Amino acid sequence: MSASTATTPVVLTAKALLLDMDGTIVNSDAVVERCWRDWAVSHGLDPQEALKVVHGRQGYATMAVLLPDRPMEVNHAENAVMLARETADTDGVVPVAGAPAFMAALDGLPHALVTSADAALAEARMTAAALPMPEVRVTAESVEASKPDPEGFLKGAAALGVDPADCIAFEDSAAGISAGQAAGMRVIGVGPRAAAHAPTAHVPDLTTLHVTTTPDGTIEITLRGA
Structure with missing residues (x-):
């Protein structure tokens, strides 16, 4: 169909x-949007544009899409911080x-x-x-x-x-x-x-x-x- x-x-x-x-x-969605809006703003990115690509991917992969020139090891390090924040926030x-x-x-x-x-x-x-x-x-x-x-x-x-x-x-x-x-x-x-x-x-x-x-x-x- x-x-x-x-x-x-x-x-x-x-x-x-x-x-x-x-x-x-x-x-x-409430947690994901809270965390990723803050991350996007802290990196000078448009939060609305960032939220278009965050769903479904692991955090480091989202970061690689949004900041393609950044070293992957930085993405993995920031992803660890993001995961800890998201795990603690179940509101x-x-x-x-x-x-x-x-x-x-x-x-x-x-x-x-x-x-x-x-x-x-x-x-x-x-x-x-x-x-x-x-x-x-x-x-x-x-x-x-x-x-x-x-x-x-x-x-x-x-x-x-x-x-x-x-x-x-x-x-x-x-x-x-x-x-x-x-x-x-x-x-x-x-x-x-x-x-x-x-x-x-x-x-x-x-x-x-x-x-x-x-x-x-x-x-x-x-x-x-x-």
Whole structure:
């Protein structure tokens, strides 16, 4: 189907689901925007322009896009500081609409978290949003390359023992959607940022998804438009 929001029920099937965190199951926009606005201003950058590229990437990769001539070691050092600040700031971190029911429906099914956050930040935000942490997770420490590189999604599929073609990724950002597609997965785009980046299907939030399984264990995702 097209990347526009589904207006009639669509059913996608998979053997495993790979979930981005920020913007997909956890709404952390308030923290992200606070921290990155301050960072942009401190470097003489337009905060609005900076916020167009921060979502989905690891911090050092965002910095490399915004300050392309700066040594990467400086980006990694500043990213460590940024991660500590973001981990300590959970004010306004809430679940994306429908996320609690969606995550409950995945209990016992093959799924993994694939996030650009590090383990500490992922734990802080999932806890703040009162969402269960998937047993299988790929965090910043697990990969050499940030999204839009597909490494994280490929590692998630491998950890679950499922071919990427049999996985569905859930993403909200351009970088994340590109990563899922590059991994050979279908991608369900979640939220307002996702619609413009040609996911396999798009939903406004997770309230429009229904998860069931067939007798052979196949996961069925039914999508209904808002």
